[in-house]
Amino acid sequence: MSNVKVTLAGVELKNPVMTASGTFGSGAEYSEFVDLNRLGAVVTKGVANVPWPGNPTPRIAEVTGGMLNAIGLQNPGIDTFCKRDIPFLKQYDTKIIVNVCGKTVEDYCEVVERLGDEPVDLLELNVSCPNVKEGCIAFGQNPYALEDITKEVKKYAKQPLIIKLSPNVTDITEMARAAESGGADIVSLINTLTGMKIDINRRTFAIANKTGGMSGPAVKPIAVRMVYQVANAISLPIIGMGGIATAEDALEFLMAGATAVSVGTANFFNPYTTVEVAEGIEKFLDDRGIADIHEIIGCVK
8 A cells, every 4th residue: 555644744644635625614514425534634614703694695606617606704703613613523533624714814813823722733824815904805915915914823823824825816926935934834725716607697697796716627727737836936835726526636736746635616516525536546556556645746847
């Protein structure tokens, strides 16, 4: 059997496959389909310092090769999350990564500080949230804001910090460098691309929010390109995501330079995807006599 263990900022995962935030709840919804013990990590839905109601409905629309969503980061808030979701995940032999969102730097710091004493392994900052103090431009679309929030949150973080990069920028490497200089331990990419769908029969937007985050197989080539660029621009480990539905998809990300991968939209059309991807990676390595997954991570230059 090939070695498929990977390490992210000192945290060892039994394999490189995890869930993408917002597509797996906090694990409970999928636990009847998926043995969570088989996953390298479970990444929770975004959690804020107070409950968020999310956006008005409709907030999901199917598109060719994927979907649009404008859920608006609906979540029960950190108090409920700590009481309900962390104890549930602790029943399983998998790493816990908590996705954190906020409207101000202070919001993020408050959640991260609360999580300092909780038994979670890594923190992932969703910097695609609109920064209310800066005219609602996402933190992740301005390198100075990104570096600033990373530095601030790092002061409160007891666990290693993942910065989730937005692809809705001109130069992804500029954002990755900003995260690195702010003190990030890991980067994850890509978050969703901004898209729109019109309902021609109703002559209006298919999603109440007008725009939504585009995800699914159609975004994969863009995501692979961005992971490759970032892998060659910074020295931090990368979690790659964007349209992964098969082991072959995941292997592209690993060869482009990602140390681990996240499965998101595919969970909606095949709830078994994560385990299938993990098993497929193992089979690929075994079939080719590759003893260690690190032989293929970043092998394409």
